[in-house]
Amino acid sequence: MSSQPAAFPFIPTPLTQALDYWTDAWQRGVLFVDVLRERGNVYLEHSRSGKPPVLVFDYEIIVDGRTLERPANYALAAIQAPADCPATDAKKRPFVVIDPRAGHGPGIGGFKMDSEIGIALKQGHPCYFVMFFPQPVPGQTIECVARAEAAFLAKVNALHPEAAGKPFVIGNCQGGWALAMLAAAAPELVGPLLLAGSPLSYWAGERGKNPMRYSGGLMGGTWGASFAGDLGHGSFDGAYLVNNFEQLDPANTYWNKLYRLYESVDTERERFLEFERWWGGHYLLNKAEMEWITQKLFVGNRLTAGEVTTEDGSVRIDLRNIRSPIVVFASWGDNITPPQQALNWIPDLYDSAEDIRVNEQTIVYCLHEQVGHLGIFVSAGVANKEHSEFASALDLIDVLPPGLYEAIIEDTHPETPGLEYVEGRYVIRFEPRDVADILALDDGRNDERAFEVVRRVAEINQGVYDAFVSPWVRAFSNDYSAAFWRHLNPARFERAFFSDLNPAVAAVKPLAESVRAARTQLADDNPLLAAQQQVSDAVVRALDAWRDARDAAQERTFFSIYDAPWLAALTGLKPAAERALRAREKDWDQEERLRLKRAALDAYYEKGSPVVGFLRLLIYVAIGTGVVDERVFNGIRRVMRDVGLEEKMTLAKLKDIIKRQTFLVRQDEERALNGLPSLLPEAHYRRQALDLARELLALPGKISDEKEARLARVADVLGLTAVEPPAPVEAAPAEQPAPAKPTIEAIETAAPADPVKVETVASAEIPTPAAKPAPRKRRVTPKKA
Structure with a gap:
């Protein structure tokens, strides 16, 4: 705010400052109420228009899920690139964004230009958006939604048969578990x-930090969702979910959000109204959908145990069946989905990173230090850093060897090594991790045993409610009573109250217009502004203290009930102290699949083209640390492109070679090393392969001692002299041509007539066991490392 001449020069300065402040405070108060009035009107208009997605991009619906054989209130929209974005390249990998259906409407993934959709469009990718409508189709179930989303992805694949790869699919919040189930059922x-x-x-979750996970137990289980669905005459009001989110941070809900608007009402109006348009767009779910979500997921926690099946029981959802790389993005500042809830499914399924590799699954996780839950989707900083890097490194992620990695994203500077091989502002690398690293992010998992009792109590209470209470509630419920209860929800009522529907609030509009015409700005150094901020800080501290006391009391109550031996006994469970942790038994089919794969690939230790030999050499040297840097990968791709090899060596073929060679090196490192002379038969090309590998490995900076030792071992096996770091080369005389750098093209000249053709043994071609293994045992907490 700029300083202004005193409005009352004849009055002493302290009084002048007080009068200036109270004049400004009154004006801000009027404008504040007027913005709330506008918010109410936006809410009413958004409702009348059918609550369309809050996307800032134009779109066209190409598949309406309501017309499918098993209809659902979902649709697939093709996003149209704005004029300031490059033209969409149909051969680039398409992006598909699935927004959460968790009370609000769709659009948060494309809320603004700096968003998941915006990043994809800026890079020229075709982009699609999975949206949904406010009212569910009668009889719609979660399986109907899953089948609709499968139809959408099939359509995207059909539209892009020549794309560089299968669609990159983003699942935001609740859209994530839906995506994971779909990818497991239709990989x-x-x-x-x-x-x-x-x-x-x-x-x-962690004790003292994640209170939302206790709400199901404190409510007595899942019957509350059924009761809300019965009150809604078969529909569950998404505003209830919004109410729960808002209670997590009462200081923000009841004070901070509104105070920020009041404090800077001249500049905050547009941002506030834009966000509230989405936050106030409440959608409905069918009662059956919400019951499935609470009973199978939130309270039941059956997904990672492999206990979720299709309605007819013919397909069991096993997350280990996902064949594509999985990137998990979570934040320590997220109080709705903390990192433990985003990542602990990994130790639920696997004991070690070796188990992940055996299952040929690639999992990458990235942890933000502070952004909140909504910031993961709407923060411009997150969009331009994490989401942009994920998009840029997609091909690298797709060819990562199976295993568990953490994505490390760092800013670049002019002295960054290999800067010419970095796309964008940041450089990304993938560091190997083990399951023990995931467990170390938690404070232990013994507290999860109490939730077993919650699940059992929830099943009992649900049965009692369904048999004795639900029929009576449904008998007295109808469409009119359901609408009445929805309008009384505070999330809706406050918006309708502060709108032109209220004559008292409508009268503020002309007053606000006169205030804007006579608006004066308060001096920044006015001491009462500092006093105002102090009062605000005190209110926030008081609300935070109340929240902390409430959360602590809820946590103590939860564990005093559900950790009690008497309740475990009543529900048929042993006391927590006697429920010993069990190590997971390896699945028979997993062991048999590994045996068959070893047998099928055994001949490939000494078989392959020089390009395969070069890639094995590179993998052997790099696998010691296991770190995968985008600069090395981009260097390989650039060399391939420069020599015209990229079209023949497609991304799918490159991925197949890297996975196979990584498997061979990990299974028998010595044999893989000793097989290099067979793949690189001539000494001249062995030297070129070794020099090119050194050059690429040096792109991220100085080669580590471990990699130098491995390079020396390769040189010894190939019958070459020990590899030394290249000395500075003086400029050659003008009449002499500079020596050519080793290239893949030179290596390729040693190959047979069709050197790029590599016989592959895809995992799909490996015989699968005929006998169906017994379902694995459920394990509540993993074995400690």
């Missing part, structure tokens, strides 16, 4: 997955 439809702020391990 052929998807490419890499990004689960952004998505809960998959619903009981996980």
